[in-house]
């Protein structure tokens with residue numbers, strides 16, 4: 001894995017992520033339910049390509065491939081939050097299923113910050 005190249009990619013991904021262009025579009029595809037799901041699949045796959053590492057593992061100094069794109073702020077059906085790419089983060093399955101829930105409990109108890117002994 002080319003981590004150095006990866007890091008610089010992470011920095012520059014902001015301005016480029018909006019260039020969806022025609023790559024996700026197929027002939028005859030409409031913006032119905034199928035299109036919506038397809039759009040998310042494509043956006044999710046692209047996000048994982050651009051951000052292939054679990055952000056929570058990375059924060060802990062580990063390198064783990066992410067397989068899930070998580071909404072940092074729960075979107076609860078809010079379309080704006082759902083599609084806001086700054087609200088997306090790559091997570092491994094372990095962090096998505098366990099640590100996120102634990103973190104949400106801790107955030108609720110302490111507010112966001114370092115875990116004190």
Ligand SMILES: [Zn+2]
Nearest residue numbers: 054057092095
């Ligand atoms: Zn992880």
